[in-house]
Amino acid sequence: MMWMLAAAVVLLLLGASLWWQWRREARRAGRPTSGGIGIPLIVMVLAVAGYLLVGKNEHTVAWLEHQESYGDAARAIVAGRAPDMAAAEIPAGAMARVLQSQLSRTPSATGWFALGSLYDQLGAPAQTEEAARKSLALDPQSTTSHLLLARALIEKAGGKLNEPAREEIQWVLDREPTHDGAWMLLTMSADRAGQFDVAISGWESLLSRHENGETGDLLRRGLENSRMQKARQGVFASLSAEVSGNNLPAGGTLFVYIREQGSSGQPLAARRQVVPAFPATVSLSAENWLQAYPSEDTDLVIGARYTPAPGAAVDQAMIGAGPVPLSLPQQTPVSLTLSAQ
Structure with missing residues (x-):
């Protein structure tokens, strides 16, 4: 609110200055100055109207508050540093708006990835995809951004694996064959898409590294379910x-x-x-x-x-x-x- 009041004051001072200069020049030229009061009055009306209109916009006030509260955190993320505030202290929606604003001025691969992760958290796959692609444009070798893009493409397809998403996941696995996150994303989405051969291969890969304990039991159940679904697929x-x-x-x-x-x-x-x-x-x-x-x-x-x-x-x-x-x-x-x- 203070910046809007300050802007109104600046406009008033500018109007008064222009009026004073106009009046001085008019007197030197011998012209009448009786109507000159209209200039500062118009500026004053515009300043007050602008203050009232902007000041009454409920979204403007919230946006300014978020910029003040989370601006430092956004700048730290864009610069690749950990923000001073804990993630739990920052509402995802508010942080996404502030980070989007900061990235329009100082884009960075880390910042776009963080924004995409926020959109993913908010359940907005189209925005997640856009941010992931912008992150990859700045850092094509980012494993996390390739997986974020794959996740966005899968979410847009209703949680099912499609060819563009598979290509992104395969890019990661070609470089990191034991990347558990990539294998799990591939396996779960392939299972939902009815691509049970792919899902079975994924469960087996994960089990080869995590066969013991509760994790192994969960993976074996997943593998058994995919095999059963494959057997039933012909019927349906x-x-x-x-x-x-x-x-x-x-x-x-x-x-x-x-x-x-x-x-x-x-x-x-x-x-x-x-x-x-x-x-x-x-x-x-x-x-x-x-x-x-x-x-x-x-x-x-x-x-x-x-x-x-x-x-x-x-x-x-x-x-x-x-x-x-x-x-x-x-x-x-x-x-x-x-x-x-």
Whole structure:
């Protein structure tokens, strides 16, 4: 608040100085000066208005307070030094804003990595990716920045390993073959993506170095689960439904889902697609599974929802086909008929 008041005072003094000089020159030239009072009045009005408008902005006050409280910490991070304040004392959101401001003036690889880590903590993968790339532009050999970028790409893909993320992780493993953090990121994201051969290789690599104690037990359970999921993958690799829409306009959005019988919430698998015509055949493959494959004795159902609006969300799909039992292994597509709910 003090800087805004000081700015207003400076503007007033500047206006008064300009008015005094204008009046002196006008008298020398023999011109009238009676209207000259308008100049400082205009400056005064502008100064007061600016003070009031900026001073009443709730975000400005908070931003200035954060700059004052955490500015030294941000400058230390950008310079590659440990800040005097403990990380637990600094809110992540506030620190991200202050650090972003500091990096716009003095960019550094360490600073961009720190900012990316804050965005990762805040659950903002797009901003994490941008900061990680800027860090790598300044320091292409940074292992931590390559892994941060990989993590951002995985988070953007819903926690699943994709090829760009795998390339970043592989860059690290080519240089540090026993980097546990890289192996764990690769293994967990590959498991979620249904890339079970990659996940199994990752568990085995980790177990070769950490086979004892509680850590070894957790890794063995992970390995066993990936092997079981791989064995079940063939059963769920290609499931399909033929969906009919009697007297329904085509061209809308169709959602086909699989869930455990009697369950609610997130389905086990789901696929969304635009329907050019009815009947429409929809296939669900491994990439459409949102959760782990269920065990053999799990009772499953398959159903559908539809909205005539193309590109709509599932909560807008008010036309449905009630779920029917799904028998495995599937021999023929399940028949579903849509009707208004």
